[in-house]
Amino acid sequence: MARARSTNTPRSTPGSAERGNGRRASKGQRRLFALRIPIAEEQLQERLRPYIGEETDADLAYRIWQRGLKVALAEYAGLGMELPPEESEDLVAARAAQLFLLCLPLLRRTGKLGLLGLEAASSLERPPGQIVAEEPEIDVTSPDAITGLGGSEFL
Amino acid sequence: MQPILDAPKGSILDIVARAWATGQAAAVPLRPTVRIGSATLIPVAIDNGNDALKGGVLRLDPSQREGDPPRSLLTTIRIPTAFAEAQEIQGARETTYTCDGVSFWTGETALRYRGGSLRIGPTRQRLDDDRQRWFIGAGIVELLRTAGYGPGEYQIALCLAVPNTELVIEKDEKGVEQPTVDIRTREALLKHLKGKVWQLTRDDDDRRPENWVIKVVTVLPLAQTAGTVVAVTRAPQGKSVIDLDDGMRVIDIGGGDLHICEVTFSPSRMINRRPGDGTIRIARALRNDPKLSGLIRNDVEAQQALVRQQVTKSSRKVSIAEDVARVVASHGQAMVADVLGELRDSKQFVTITGGGVLLLNGLLTDVLAHEEKQSGQDYLLVDGPLASLLNVIGALFGIIFKAAGK
Numbered sequence: 001m002a003r004a005r006s007t008n009t010p011r012s013t014p015g016s017a018e019r020g021n022g023r024r025a026s027k028g029q030r031r032l033f034a035l036r037i038p039i040a041e042e043q044l045q046e047r048l049r050p051y052i053g054e055e056t057d058a059d060l061a062y063r064i065w066q067r068g069l070k071v072a073l074a075e076y077a078g079l080g081m082e083l084p085p086e087e088s089e090d091l092v093a094a095r096a097a098q099l100f101l102l103c104l105p106l107l108r109r110t111g112k113l114g115l116l117g118l119e120a121a122s123s124l125e126r127p128p129g130q131i132v133a134e135e136p137e138i139d140v141t142s143p144d145a146i147t148g149l150g151g152s153e154f155l
Numbered sequence: 156m157q158p159i160l161d162a163p164k165g166s167i168l169d170i171v172a173r174a175w176a177t178g179q180a181a182a183v184p185l186r187p188t189v190r191i192g193s194a195t196l197i198p199v200a201i202d203n204g205n206d207a208l209k210g211g212v213l214r215l216d217p218s219q220r221e222g223d224p225p226r227s228l229l230t231t232i233r234i235p236t237a238f239a240e241a242q243e244i245q246g247a248r249e250t251t252y253t254c255d256g257v258s259f260w261t262g263e264t265a266l267r268y269r270g271g272s273l274r275i276g277p278t279r280q281r282l283d284d285d286r287q288r289w290f291i292g293a294g295i296v297e298l299l300r301t302a303g304y305g306p307g308e309y310q311i312a313l314c315l316a317v318p319n320t321e322l323v324i325e326k327d328e329k330g331v332e333q334p335t336v337d338i339r340t341r342e343a344l345l346k347h348l349k350g351k352v353w354q355l356t357r358d359d360d361d362r363r364p365e366n367w368v369i370k371v372v373t374v375l376p377l378a379q380t381a382g383t384v385v386a387v388t389r390a391p392q393g394k395s396v397i398d399l400d401d402g403m404r405v406i407d408i409g410g411g412d413l414h415i416c417e418v419t420f421s422p423s424r425m426i427n428r429r430p431g432d433g434t435i436r437i438a439r440a441l442r443n444d445p446k447l448s449g450l451i452r453n454d455v456e457a458q459q460a461l462v463r464q465q466v467t468k469s470s471r472k473v474s475i476a477e478d479v480a481r482v483v484a485s486h487g488q489a490m491v492a493d494v495l496g497e498l499r500d501s502k503q504f505v506t507i508t509g510g511g512v513l514l515l516n517g518l519l520t521d522v523l524a525h526e527e528k529q530s531g532q533d534y535l536l537v538d539g540p541l542a543s544l545l546n547v548i549g550a551l552f553g554i555i556f557k558a559a560g561k
Binding site: 051053067086088090091094095097098099102105137138139141142143144145146147148149150151152153154155 | 191194195305306307308309310312314322325327333334335336341344345348349350352363364365366370372373374375376377378381384385389390392393394395418420423425553554555556557558559560
């Protein structure tokens with residue numbers, strides 16, 4: 001119940017999001033405050049950098065923040081938070097589902113699908129340690145054949 | 156309607172042609188994703204031709220039951236290479252994309268509003284144009300959407316079909332000579348596509364804006380014609396289905412170019428020639444036809460007029476089937492002569508493909524019927540919708556095969 005109440009009362013005032021100089025503001029954009037984060041979390045962010053591929057610290061932080069925002073929106077919309085007119089429950093749910101889909105391979109490999117409480121989860125799971133190949137078997141000669149046709153490397 | 160072809164049995168081309176001939180989606184025993192490093196990505200193939208962008212992707216078969224081996228359905232799209240900045244419309248809304256603060260229409264919608272052609276030429280020149288990159292991003296969204304993916308964030312492995320002429324032979328790390336993209340194309344792909352994130356909003360008459368984020372994690376450039384070779388010679392899981400000791404000659408009648416590509420497999424070689432323009436030479440003749448003066452403004456409209464055999468005049472759709480037949484009969488003969496010369500001259504198995512086949516089909520089938528060489532045995536004419544989509548379908552399987560070797 002405490003969480004449900006919190007959805008009706010924003011945790012920070014609108015003005016707090018405009019302080020600081022975390023991101024350069026341009027037309028149609030607002031400034032966000034600079035974040036103080038523990039070194040351990042900063043190190044995690046560095047590990048993500050090659051995969052997320054943003055050039056600046058601010059852009060990288062923004063991309064991570066944006067994902068968190070999508071999850072938070074879905075979380076609190078589920079608890080009854082009123083959405084702005086340009087959003088809809090369908091839209092918010094679809095975006096959250098896409099993020100969730102990206103996590104499925106790890107959940108499967110580690111046997112954690114059951115934690116989600118989905119009805120069919122147990123039949124989708126594999127025991128931990130029993131990793132099944134992600135791809136069906138592709139003929140071993142075919143990668144070289146593609147190389148020979150000009151597909152020499154992934155950029 | 157897609158006709159059944161004399162394609163090698165079990166080849167990707169054979170499977171797709173048979174499925175499409177019965178009005179069904181082609182199903183293949185593959186997952187719709189690939190693993191590259193630690194990432195699971197959706198493989199997407201794009202053939203950004205002068206006349207149209209063609210795209211291909213797989214989607215897990217929704218009818219698949221739990222415990223069944225993986226099965227995916229192939230989805231393809233073709234979007235005319237036309238672009239227009241969106242205008243305010245009162246009434247029914249057109250499908251509109253917004254990217255980097257610019258709202259625009261593509262394809263058929265852009266053509267309806269007198270949109271312009273996009274830049275043609277080498278990959279580096281095309282990708283240097285913002286509109287071209289927005290167009291490709293919107294095309295990928297349209298492809299994923301057509302396949303049944305919902306709005307959201309997707310990480311893709313992009314196989315881009317590049318003109319054959321942008322390939323060079325270089326030694327790989329083992330000292331073996333291999334065809335690879337030239338340095339300028341490679342730099343353009345690294346600059347404009349590798350790591351590219353498109354944040355697009357798609358809006359249509361349903362008035363429910365969709366937000367799409369497409370991130371290109373990796374790019375595999377592949378010669379356009381390679382797609383045809385893959386689709387004709389390989390099964391969906393990569394097994395070779397035809398022994399061609401001396402390789403294959405591909406005659407690709409595209410919108411912009413007529414390409415001849417001689418491929419040998421051992422050692423790997425691609426020899427490319429460009430005997431002349433593709434169907435654009437017929438399209439330009441149609442555009443400059445005195446009878447149609449002022450009705451066709453640019454190359455992309457001319458290409459579409461050729462395919463649709465109609466133009467808009469004073470708000471009315473007017474059939475120009477007779478004019479198209481006349482122009483194809485006169486200006487198409489030169490292309491047919493080029494194709495026949497290449498076929499007769501070849502000691503290799505010949506595959507004739509490309510969107511231009513549809514246009515020249517009447518002329519081509521007439522003359523091929525009198526050739527000594529036998530369809531299926533000596534050559535293969537890829538007809539029907541597959542003609543313009545074969546390269547991108549093969550490119551899609553190409554990136555899946557290549558990823559399996561990572």
